[in-house]
Amino acid sequence: MxxxxxxxxxxxxxxxxxxxxxxxxxxxxxxxxxxxxxxxxxxxxxxxxxxxxxxxxxxxxxxxxxxxxxxxxxxxxxxxxxxxxxxxxxxNASFKYDVIKFVYDQMIAYRNEAGDSYKELASAVGKLVGKDFMRVAMSKVARGINYCVFGNHETLIRNQYGDEKKMRELFSFQRKVADLINEGFLKSFDGTMEYLKMMFERMHTPKILLAK
Structure with a gap:
């Protein structure tokens, strides 16, 4: 071709x-x-x-x-x-520039996507809790999402994954939680944490152990 x-x-x-x-x-x-x-x-x-x-x-x-x-x-x-x-x-030096610029632009877009999805999540969580509890709430929600996506949590765990597919799963999950809050399906902080607990069990429990 x-x-x-x-x-x-x-x-x-x-x-x-x-x-x-x-x-x-x-x-x-x-x-x-x-x-x-x-x-x-x-x-x-x-x-x-x-x-x-x-x-x-x-x-x-x-x-x-x-x-x-x-x-x-x-x-x-x-x-x-x-x-x-x-x-x-x-x-072709011009083509070399185009290739490098394309990769660079993808890296910038990737970084922006990470920041945007986290901001959307923080904005949504802010509707559920007061300013005094916001920092703690975001820490707990982020930790819960880490467990769902990575199956584990530790400090800076997100920086340990260079797998683009896994990171995009993280961005998508953050947006999903934000959307559920914004659309009124998750009405409280406790309800959000219960949802994350349910999703963790669904995503990481062996299928044979899941109730039919």
């Missing part, structure tokens, strides 16, 4: 998702007037280290290495998607 990448068109195989490095290099040299060669990228020490890392992390072998070269109708040099991204960034 052909995928657009800025002003270039990159070819990707459906059978293994590998990209045609030869085609991209040809387009790059034609458009820019450059004379870059694939061998220069492959001989780079950092490239060799990346190839070794991909092989190790994804349990690849000689027949399915991150870099394959063949002749014929579909000939050329084909690269594993991770290697191809690095290769494209080596070719």
């Amino acid at each position: 052909i995928r657009p990448m800025g002003q270039f068109k990159v070819e990707q195989r459906t059978k293994d998702a590998y990209f045609n490095a030869t085609s991209l290099l040809r387009q790059w040299n034609e458009i820019t007037g450059s004379k870059k060669e694939l061998k220069d990228y492959l001989s780079n020490k950092a490239t060799k280290e990346l190839i070794a890392t991909i092989i190790e992390r994804e349990n690849l072998n000689r027949d399915n290495s991150p870099y394959l070269s063949n002749r014929g109708k579909n000939g050329g040099s084909w690269m594993h998607p991770v290697l191809f991204m690095d290769y494209a960034m080596w070719l």
Whole structure:
């Protein structure tokens, strides 16, 4: 299949998702007037280290290495998607910026989502308790949510999880509790804690022990 990448068109195989490095290099040299060669990228020490890392992390072998070269109708040099991204960034500084900026923007969005969901929760809990009890209430609610999402609680436990899926589960759960309070389903602090207790039992009790 052909995928657009800025002003270039990159070819990707459906059978293994590998990209045609030869085609991209040809387009790059034609458009820019450059004379870059694939061998220069492959001989780079950092490239060799990346190839070794991909092989190790994804349990690849000689027949399915991150870099394959063949002749014929579909000939050329084909690269594993991770290697191809690095290769494209080596070719094009502008594309490298776009990739880094995209990752950076995702990190900022991720951080903002974390802050926003916590603020929504705090605002909702503030409707149930007075200012004097707010700090204690938020501590207990946050602790209860930690137990539900992580199955445990300890200081800074949220910082110990780099798993994006788990953290998004946390953000979603915080918003869920906030919505239940705002919509009137959870009418008190005690009721909120009872709800968290119920959810913990539902989420972490082995299914065989749950009453039918």
